[in-house]
Structure formats: C-alpha cells, structure tokens
Amino acid sequence: MPIFMSLFAASISLVMLFCPLSTTAKSPEITQPTTVISDLKYFHLEHKDVVAVAVETCLPAADIPDPSSYRLEPQYRVKTQTNSIAITISGQQALPELSNKNLYTKVTPSSRLSQIALADKENELALTAAYNDRLTQPQITTVKRKRMINPDNTITFRTYVVVSFADMGKIPAKTIVLDAGHGGTALGATSNFLLEKDLNLDLALLCRDLFVNHGYDVYMTRTDDSNPSLLDRADAANILNADILLSIHNNSMPEDMPDAAKKLYRGTTALYNSAAPKPAKELAILIADEVAGSLHIHQYPLQDRPGLVLLNSSWVPVVIVETAMMPHPQDAKMLSQRIYRNEAAQAIFQATEKYFAISSLTVGGNQP
Ligand SMILES: [Zn+2]
Incomplete structure (x- = not known):
C-alpha cells in the first residue's frame, strides 16, 4: 500500500517531535501520557475491508519497568446507526492528512463499504464509515505494534484501532x-x-x-x-x-x-x-x-x-x-x-x- 508510506515517514518525524511533550509522571497510574493519532491505514481485500487508526505514545524508557508487557490502550467510543458506524478516538493529531477532511478519498468503494469520513475535533478524531448492513457488520479490535526504542532512550508504543468489514454468511477465506x-x-x-x-x-x-x-x-x-x-x-x-x-x-x-x-x-x-x-x-x-x-x-x-x-x-x-x-x-x-x-x-x-x-x-x- 504505497499511498500510506509517505504518511508513515511523516509520522516518524512527527512522533519524534511529540516525544518531549509526553507527560512523564513518576506515577503513570495517575497521569495519562500524551497520545497522538499518527497514521491511518486502509486495506481492501476480496472478502473484507479494514481500516486501522494508529494511536501512539512516547515515554522515557526509565518510566516503564517492563516495556514488553506495556500496552497502550486507545481511548475511543462507538456510535452505530443503520448502515453507519462512528468511532471517536482520543489523541492529538500528528498528520494533517487525518484532520479537516470530510471524506477520506483513498478508500476504494466496495459493495460492503461506500465511504469513510474523518472529522477533526479537539484532541479527537471522528471516523465515520458507511456500509451495507446486508453484506457486513463492523467489528472493532485493537492491534499492538512492536515497541520502537528511540535513540534518546524513549520508547514509542503504538496500538491500532481496527475496524473490520468482512463478508457475512460465508466461511471466511484464509x-x-x-x-x-x-x-x-x-x-x-x-x-x-x-x-x-x-x-x-x-x-x-x-x-x-x-x-x-x-x-x-x-x-x-x-x-x-x-x-x-x-x-x-x-x-x-x-x-x-x-x-x-x-x-x-x-x-x-x-x-x-x-x-x-x-x-x-x-x-x-x-x-x-x-x-x-x-x-x-x-x-x-x-x-x-x-x-x-x-x-x-x-x-x-x-x-x-x-x-x-x-x-x-x-x-x-x-x-x-x-x-x-x-x-x-x-x-x-x-x-x-x-x-x-x-x-x-x-x-x-x-x-x-x-x-x-x-x-x-x-x-x-x-x-x-
Ligand atoms: Zn532479501
């Protein structure tokens, strides 16, 4: 998916910029770290469409005693209506491509998914997807990326909020x-x-x-x-x-x-x-x-x-x-x-x- 590669490259540099802004309290259970919405990926397959929004945080390694078990849990809320789903995800937006857009035009319209709209709110991204409820029902999961250790002794954690629209009523294709x-x-x-x-x-x-x-x-x-x-x-x-x-x-x-x-x-x-x-x-x-x-x-x-x-x-x-x-x-x-x-x-x-x-x-x- 080459169209997203430039987004990814941009996300790296922007995340590095965002690192110093993270709230690095000694008691992470009290203070929430700053989270950034840093990437959006879209996958169009024969039997499913999948949209993934990346949420990241960057923390000093010293503040995370066990990085391998740390998991960034994205904060989001979901509203469903007939043929549409709205997911509002918390986080600052690091990519201009993710904000101030009414329609995410890179989506390939399919029989299952007709469009995705993005709306920029204060420290939130609202993603609305219109789908055909006779063919699919959205499923939301989160997917962790392997942590990235940065040269300045910080660690970037990324978790995707994944919305999957798979064909219903068939044995899923591998x-x-x-x-x-x-x-x-x-x-x-x-x-x-x-x-x-x-x-x-x-x-x-x-x-x-x-x-x-x-x-x-x-x-x-x-x-x-x-x-x-x-x-x-x-x-x-x-x-x-x-x-x-x-x-x-x-x-x-x-x-x-x-x-x-x-x-x-x-x-x-x-x-x-x-x-x-x-x-x-x-x-x-x-x-x-x-x-x-x-x-x-x-x-x-x-x-x-x-x-x-x-x-x-x-x-x-x-x-x-x-x-x-x-x-x-x-x-x-x-x-x-x-x-x-x-x-x-x-x-x-x-x-x-x-x-x-x-x-x-x-x-x-x-x-x-
Ligand atoms: Zn090789």
Whole structure:
C-alpha cells in the first residue's frame, strides 16, 4: 500500500517531535501520557475491508519497568446507526492528512463499504464509515505494534484501532499477506545482473495469482518498486489477522566472501522465529522442501532468526523464503527465467496448502 508510506515517514518525524511533550509522571497510574493519532491505514481485500487508526505514545524508557508487557490502550467510543458506524478516538493529531477532511478519498468503494469520513475535533478524531448492513457488520479490535526504542532512550508504543468489514454468511477465506522483500533504493542482493528486489516482487505476484485463484484473501505489502518499513509490513499481517505472512526473498553470501567462493553455493532455505507468538517452523520446513524438490536444487538447513524485525514483530505465523542463491551461476540463470520463478511460486503455494491441511490453526487471537 504505497499511498500510506509517505504518511508513515511523516509520522516518524512527527512522533519524534511529540516525544518531549509526553507527560512523564513518576506515577503513570495517575497521569495519562500524551497520545497522538499518527497514521491511518486502509486495506481492501476480496472478502473484507479494514481500516486501522494508529494511536501512539512516547515515554522515557526509565518510566516503564517492563516495556514488553506495556500496552497502550486507545481511548475511543462507538456510535452505530443503520448502515453507519462512528468511532471517536482520543489523541492529538500528528498528520494533517487525518484532520479537516470530510471524506477520506483513498478508500476504494466496495459493495460492503461506500465511504469513510474523518472529522477533526479537539484532541479527537471522528471516523465515520458507511456500509451495507446486508453484506457486513463492523467489528472493532485493537492491534499492538512492536515497541520502537528511540535513540534518546524513549520508547514509542503504538496500538491500532481496527475496524473490520468482512463478508457475512460465508466461511471466511484464509488471509495471506505476501511480502516482496526490499524495494526502492533497498535493492537486496545484486548478482549476475539480477536485482533481488525485482525477483522478489515477481515471485510474490506469481504467488498472489495462485492464492487468489484458489479463493484466498491476499494482501501484498508492495506491488511496485516501493520499500515499506519492516514494521509496516508486519503491521499489515497483524491488522488483517492473517493466517500467515510470507516474505519472499533470494539469498546471497556475505559481501566479504571472495567471488569465486560465493559461486560454490546454491540452493534454497527458509527463516522462522521459534520464539514468536505463533512460530512457523512447520511451514518453513514444508516450503523449503517443496521449493528444493520442485527446482531440483540443494536445501540449506533452516534458520531460526528471532533477531530479524519481520520475524519478531509479526503476531501471525511468518516465514521468510530464500528462494535460491543469486551468486551461483545456475541458480541465477534459473531465477532469471520466469518459467522457473513460476515453479517456485507453485511450490510455495503447494507447501502452504499442505500446511493448512495438516494444521489445526484457526483464525483469531493472534496477538500476544
Ligand atoms: Zn532479501
């Protein structure tokens, strides 16, 4: 969703400005910290529309004895009428895009959701959504983002107020968030005249088509040459309460390795986080097996990487797929041909279908 990336970039700088304004009492139970409404995200999927408003606060690390268990609880009130819902959220507004607007024009009108209006009030944002009550009923949840530790020893906490409009009366389609790694100026690996960011995007688009054609609800973190932040990529999966998040990459060897040595290694692997709220080692095994078998390439041992941001900020099962090894001439030749990229996408799709078939995963409750 590139249209929101500029909003996010703006929110970072504005939040930094807002940090010193936070009320940093020694007794946080008495004084409420300053909260800021810093971002708005909108997701349009085949079977649901989802709107998420970000509320943030920024506190000195010293005031939060246990940051991992701290959760910012947004203050909001809800009014429902026939075919419309109004949610008024407390917080200063950090983004001009969120204030003084009668209509939020970035919403894609759907049969479920016809419009969203925003109204700016003093220290409040009122969001009104018009929907078709024969097709959907709104559900409101809150979704936490992983805390951000700032260079000035403050911590930014963000929680989204999420309003979801899903199709009623059907078995919910499984939701897949597909993430094409890197993008924009972040090229990823570069080898054999190939750019990893481009290969990742094409593979992700091929995967998208397969999942969509089989009835899945699919959201892509990017569909062009943009570079969403890692937290924004994870947010998409968390806000949508996705069944899985798949991040598509291609592998390389360390920069300081001699070129001749780099060319010795080829094959596929997958990364997961065993310490995640919903670890996805089984999915990683299935994907690496299927990709290696389908492309007839070597498989490297899976990597348990709890330190990677995408893997430790997603509350849903997440796997990073390292499809093949870009410096190796044969892997590179294969990756450069769409027929093989299609094979790899098919393998990722088949592995995911197997995962759902053997897994007892149910939708809901993905937050820690
Ligand atoms: Zn990569």
